[in-house]
Amino acid sequence: MTIRGFRGELLSVPRDPRGDAEAVRHERDGLLVVEDGIVIARGDHDALIGRYPKLAVEKLPGLIVPGFIDAHVHYPQMDRIASYGEQLLDWLDRHVFPAEKGFADRVHAASVAGAFLDELLRNGTTSALVFPTVHEHSVDVLFDAALDRNMRLLSGKVLMDLGPEGLRDTVDSARSESEALIRRWRGRGRLGYAVTPRFALTSTDAQLALAGELLAGHSDVLLHTHLAENERECAAVAARFPDAADYLDVYDRFGLVGARSVFAHGIHLNDRSCTRLAESGAGIAVCPSSNLFLGSGFFDFGQACRHGVRTGLATDIGAGTSFSMLHTAGLAYQAALARGHALDPFRALWLATAGSAALLHIDHRVGGLEPGQEADFVMLDDAATLLLARRTRDATLAERLFALQILGDDRAIARTYIMGECAWSRDAKRIS
Numbered sequence: 001m002t003i004r005g006f007r008g009e010l011l012s013v014p015r016d017p018r019g020d021a022e023a024v025r026h027e028r029d030g031l032l033v034v035e036d037g038i039v040i041a042r043g044d045h046d047a048l049i050g051r052y053p054k055l056a057v058e059k060l061p062g063l064i065v066p067g068f069i070d071a072h073v074h075y076p077q078m079d080r081i082a083s084y085g086e087q088l089l090d091w092l093d094r095h096v097f098p099a100e101k102g103f104a105d106r107v108h109a110a111s112v113a114g115a116f117l118d119e120l121l122r123n124g125t126t127s128a129l130v131f132p133t134v135h136e137h138s139v140d141v142l143f144d145a146a147l148d149r150n151m152r153l154l155s156g157k158v159l160m161d162l163g164p165e166g167l168r169d170t171v172d173s174a175r176s177e178s179e180a181l182i183r184r185w186r187g188r189g190r191l192g193y194a195v196t197p198r199f200a201l202t203s204t205d206a207q208l209a210l211a212g213e214l215l216a217g218h219s220d221v222l223l224h225t226h227l228a229e230n231e232r233e234c235a236a237v238a239a240r241f242p243d244a245a246d247y248l249d250v251y252d253r254f255g256l257v258g259a260r261s262v263f264a265h266g267i268h269l270n271d272r273s274c275t276r277l278a279e280s281g282a283g284i285a286v287c288p289s290s291n292l293f294l295g296s297g298f299f300d301f302g303q304a305c306r307h308g309v310r311t312g313l314a315t316d317i318g319a320g321t322s323f324s325m326l327h328t329a330g331l332a333y334q335a336a337l338a339r340g341h342a343l344d345p346f347r348a349l350w351l352a353t354a355g356s357a358a359l360l361h362i363d364h365r366v367g368g369l370e371p372g373q374e375a376d377f378v379m380l381d382d383a384a385t386l387l388l389a390r391r392t393r394d395a396t397l398a399e400r401l402f403a404l405q406i407l408g409d410d411r412a413i414a415r416t417y418i419m420g421e422c423a424w425s426r427d428a429k430r431i432s
């Protein structure tokens with residue numbers, strides 16, 4: 001049993017702060033007490049330290065926030081970021097599918113998985129919901145690498161029996177491989193499984209129905225897919241499913257819309273879909289850098305708030321252009337403003353931490369730095385660059401946080417801790 005203390009400026013937003021100012025938790029001189037990787041106490045240092053007279057305390061400079069949670073990201077696409085020129089469907093054909101074919105090679109997949117997780121840690125991201133490829137072993141190597149790093153990660157084999165040659169499974173192989181993966185990985189480390197049909201266009205009706213059966217048969221797994229991202233995609237979905245009320249209804253007809261469903265994007269949603277998302281408890285992983293990069297549009301935060309749709313924040317690498325959830329939060333602010341909605345920096349931090357955690361059903365474990373939760377946290381440096389230092393000097397907490405979101409990126413991540421252990425240190429320039 002090891003008990004350790006971390007003293008520093010603590011900030012977390014465990015609940016949606018919209019209309020709830022109490023949701024922001026801030027201790028200027030705080031103490032986090034961690035026992036075997038779990039936060040057992042948190043509060044003002046001077047008020048708390050008396051209860052732990054022999055505590056070994058490490059002083060942390062900077063602003064300590066919960067580890068970021070990327071609610072939708074593709075690990076096989078990390079080497080295809082910045083592929084020039086097209087919107088979603090052409091971009092998939094020209095850049096993404098050829099890259100994903102390379103994951104038939106297990107050694108290649110394992111090497112990318114390790115590099116990907118290290119890049120998450122370098123950016124302060126400690127948990128993620130991750131798309132692998134159609135290959136069963138693409139999940140095994142990712143989960144192995146996450147186990148090595150003790151990261152809380154969710155993933156599941158991509159289902160795509162209408163995919164291109166070389167990336168196509170079948171209903172039967174999708175069923176047997178998904179069942180085998182769920183059996184093999186259930187209860188191991190900090191991992192979780194997500195049934196992952198790529199999107200409506202890459203699965204037959206029979207495979208979408210299988211995804212619904214898998215979801216219904218395993219109460220501990222998530223459903224992870226894409227929804228209403230890009231105009232041409234939406235038109236193709238409407239043409240293939242003329243009887244469906246809208247894109248979400250396609251998934252609904254196969255039992256894929258429920259409290260455990262995570263849909264990436266949701267750029268083109270009507271009010272009916274938002275009402276249905278809210279009543280079902282399903283939610284949206286908002287991906288602003290990806291939506292800009294592929295010309296998909298801007299997520300309508302106002303509409304989502306009006307309907308009470310659950311939301312989290314995501315990079316969507318490799319359509320997304322940065323691993324940094326700070327940068328992604330800054331773009332979320334700009335995307336929200338493009339549709340007339342003001343996203344304040346505390347709510348953006350909530351989206352990137354506890355909001356994503358709730359979407360992924362891991363909020364009892366991570367996201368708020370609350371007692372009882374796992375001690376995944378990040379040490380932010382609000383003077384990481386000359387410009388940040390100038391902008392945050394004499395600034396309020398809200399101004400510092402906003403500057404970090406607009407001007408910050410991986411350079412502002414001084415250290416990343418996983419369950420109280422330093423997993424990345426910028427000064428040592430290494431993954432611990």
Ligand code: GUN
Nearest residue numbers: 096198199226290316319
């Ligand atoms: N829709 C289906 N597949 C993908 C993908 O790989 N990336 C994005 N952004 N959208 C998708």
Ligand code: ZN
Nearest residue numbers: 074226264316
């Ligand atoms: Zn995606």
